[in-house]
Ligand SMILES: Nc1ncnc2c1ncn2[C@@H]1O[C@H](COP(=O)(O)OP(=O)(O)O)[C@@H](O)[C@H]1O
C-alpha cells in the first residue's frame with residue numbers, strides 16, 4: 001500500500017504490494033481481523049527493517065558525522081544531570097532501606113555489596129534507560145514527527161538524502177554509545193550515594209564500604225581475565241535499551257500523521273512503548289544472562 | 296545594503312524621488328532594499344491591473360517540436376480510500392501546468408508522484424521520457440535532481456540557517472567547492488529578491504512566511520533543475536506577497552525556461568502563469584486545457600469553480 005511507502009520504511013526497490021485489501025470495501029469481520037493482524041505484523045516488520053537499515057547505513061558513505069556528534073551531545077551529555085541525580089538518590093535510598101533489613105541480621109557491613117550489585121546489574125541500566133526513554137525518546141519522536149508533518153522529511157528525500165541515513169542512523173548510533181556510558185555514570189552516582197548514607201547514618205566507614213563494593217564486583221569472577229561479569233550484564237542491557245529507545249522514537253516520529261496533534265501522539269506512544277519494551281526486554285536479558293553465567 | 300556597488304542606479308532612483316532631502320556628501324547612498332523595490336513594482340502592476348494578453352506570460356511552446364518532460368499515464372492511487380483514479384496529463388518542455396482543485400482532492404499527491412516519493416498503484420509516471428515508477432533509491436535520486444520542489448509550508452530545515460538550507464542540495468548532489476556554493480547561494484537569493492547578506496545566517500524561524508517561501512524557491516532552484524514543482528506557493532500569504540511569489544514563478548519560467556507544475560487554489564495567479572490548467576475533482580482530471588479554453592467553457596462545474604474564486 002502506498003501509505004507504507006510514503007512512510008519511507010519500505011525497501012525502495014520493491015514494487016508496491018497490490019494484494020492489500022482496500023478498507024473502503026468494508027471487509028467481513030474475519031477479514032478485518034486478519035487485516036488488523038497483518039498490519040501489526042507488518043509494522044513490526046517495518047520496525048526491524050528500519051533498525052536494519054539504520055545500522056547498515058553506519059557502514060557506508062555518505063556518513064553524517066556532524067549529526068552523530070550533535071546527537072551524542074543531545075542524547076548523552078545533556079542527559080547527564082538527570083542521570084546523575086536519579087542515580088545518586090536511588091543509591092541513597094537503597095542504602096537506607098537495606099541498612100534496615102541488614103541490621104536485623106547484624107550484617108550492615110554488607111551494605112556496599114548490596115548497593116553495588118543492585119545498581120550495576122539492575123537499577124543502573126533500567127533507571128538510566130527509563131530516564132533516557134522519557135527525555136530522549138520523546139525528543140526524537142517530537143523532532144522527527146514535526147519534520148514529517150512540515151514535510152521536511154519529504155524535502156530531505158527530494159534533495160537527495162535518505163532520511164533514515166541522515167536522521168535515524170546518527171540517533172541510533174549515538175544512543176548505542178551514550179546509553180551504556182550514562183549507565184556507568186548512573187552506577188557510580190548510585191554507589192557514591194550509598195557510601196554517603198552508609199557512613200553518615202549507618203556508621204560504616206567509607207573504606208569498608210568501598211572494599212565491599214569491590215569485593216562484590218570481583219565476586220562473580222571475570223571474563224577475559226579483567227572484565228568482571230557483572231559489568232557484562234550491566235553493559236549489554238543499556239546497549240539494547242539504547243537501540244530500543246532510539247528506534248521506537250524514530251519509528252513513531254517518522255510515521256507521524258495528522259499535524260501537530262499527531263506529533264503529541266507520537267511522543268506519548270514512544271515513551272509508553274519504549275518504557276514497557278525496556279522492562280520486558282530487561283527481564284528476558286536477565287534470564288538469559290543468568291543462565292549463561294550460571295553454567 | 297548600505298554599500299552600493301552600482302551607485303548609478305541608486306543615484307538615479309534618488310533623483311527621481313522628490314520628497315528626499317539633500318544627500319550629505321560622503322554618506323553612502325542608501326537605496327531601498329531589493330525587497331521594497333520589487334514590492335513597489337508589483338504594487339504598480341497591481342494598480343494598473345492590465346489584462347493579460349493570451350500567451351503573453353508563459354514562454355511560447357511549440358507543441359509540435361517540444362518534447363514531453365512530464366507525463367502521468369493512467370495513474371491510480373489509493374491510501375485508505377482511492378485518491379486518484381486514471382489520471383493522465385503531460386507537460387511539454389517550457390510549459391507551466393497549473394493543477395487546481397478543492398483541498399483534499401490529491402493535488403499534493405500528484406507532486407509527490409512526480410518526485411517518486413509515492414508510487415502509483417496503477418499507471419506510470421514519466422520524467423524526460425524515463426519511467427520512474429520502478430526506480431530504486433539511487434536512480435530515483437538522479438531523477439529528483441532534475442526537479443526542484445517548493446513545499447507548501449516551505450519545509451525549510453529548521454535546524455539549519457538559510458545558507459545551509461540552500462546549500463543543502465548543492466552539497467548532496469554536486470562537487471562544487473565552498474566558494475562556488477556560496478556564490479550559487481547568493482545568486483539564488485538575489486534571484487528571489489532577498490538580500491543575501493541580510494538573510495543568509497538567519498534561521499528559518501526568524502523569517503516571515505513570504506520570505507520563507509522565497510527561500511524555499513531558492514532552495515528548490517539551487518541545482519538549476521529543468522523542472523520546478525510548487526505546492527500551493529501562495530496559500531496563506533497576503534495579496535502583496537502572493538503577487539511577489541507569482542511574479543517570481545513567472546520570472547523563473549521566462550528567464551530560465553523551466554517546465555513547471557504549480558498546485559494552487561489561487562485561480563487569479565493560475566490564469567497569469569498557466570500554459571495549461573488541470574482541474575482535479577472526484578479523483579479525476581475533469582478539465583485540461585489553456586486558460587482561454589477554461590474561461591470559454593460553459594461546463595457547469597468549471598463555471599462554479601471559477602465563480603468560487
Ligand atoms: N500519507 C498519506 N496517508 C494517508 N492518506 C493520505 C496521505 N497523504 C494524503 N492522504 C490523503 O489523501 C488526500 C489527498 O491529499 P493531498 O494530495 O494532500 O490533497 P490536496 O493537496 O489536494 O489538498 C487527503 O484526503 C489526505 O488525507
Ligand SMILES: [Mg+2]
Pocket residue numbers: 402403404447526527
Ligand atoms: Mg496539498
